[in-house]
Amino acid sequence: MKPVGFHQHDHETCKSGGITSAVDYCETRGLQFTPVRRRTLEILLHEHRAMGAYDLLEVLGREGFGSQPPVVYRALEFLVRHGFAHKIERLNAFVGCVHPGADHAPAFLICRQCDAVAETRARPAMALLGDLAGEAGFRVERAVIEAEGLCPNCQEPANPGPESRGKDPK
């Protein structure tokens, strides 16, 4: 299972999959997938990159939604709580989930050069961490696992600069 985000892939599927998963999930549980929430998720799913709350807010505001912080923070809280988006603690920013629906423990690979963020499954690492913690009597409930480094594209000497930002990880 390769992480999604760095390599060429059908990104339309990422987008539509993220949305339809959310629609289904909300439908079956009687949750409201309202316009702000939907739009917020759409913006996050636009590319595999983390966005700050205020960047999102600016877009939402321009599109006729509320323009004050609580608007976006509430939408994000909803999306994160139900697993449609994730917060990247390292960046104080948010990404759309690419394994929606599935109950999953995500880990993130963050490229320090082009800012792309790929999501991968953290189960094995989580298990190991859980064991390690368990030996000390600590019970892990959730874990933040965020790796920082260079993505495949940025390792090639050809695209070493920030001018490569925003091109590939669509």
Added chain:
Amino acid sequence: MKPVGFHQHDHETCKSGGITSAVDYCETRGLQFTPVRRRTLEILLHEHRAMGAYDLLEVLGREGFGSQPPVVYRALEFLVRHGFAHKIERLNAFVGCVHPGADHAPAFLICRQCDAVAETRARPAMALLGDLAGEAGFRVERAVIEAEGLCPNCQEPANPGPESRGKDPK
């Protein structure tokens, strides 16, 4: 190798060890372990708990050091850069390092009840994560690994409340 922080231990060793390691390290490399830096580390090492920059700053200010944010952020930057302290991304807060000197990949166990933070070695989890990422062509340079849950003390029904805060994890 048990994580340090939750269990009974000689905490004086944590404190003095942290300081003397820093002194030695700085001496051999010609770095300046100045009063603000030293005092900041001392405060952090006081207990196994994460402290916000502004809480630190308040103490420093009261003790005659500068009272403006850059003072503490610069000290923290130095301590973190050289591995004497760590930032807990999840909490936007800082802890003193309990494995100073050693080149180490730390993972943190954060108790959501009593706020104690234990540091443990993340090597195995890092290795696994590195392999996983490597398959995708991603080169991991550093990783944030922070588990949240209940520490041994807070799992006992006897100390379930926030009134247990601050007692044990000295």
Added chain:
DNA sequence: ATTAGCATGTTACCTTATAACGTTCGCGAC
């Protein structure tokens, strides 16, 4: 029709973090 729940919006505010600039001190070059 009334009430309760939930989503949205706003104002105001708090916390966390950094940019920019001036001063001081120690130290090697001259």
Added chain:
DNA sequence: GTCGCGAACGTTATAAGGTAACATGCTAAT
């Protein structure tokens, strides 16, 4: 000695991230 330099410290000001509290509007149950 003193000139010049780099590193550390201090300040002011401001950016960036996040929340509390309250008012309005919708819908669904009673």
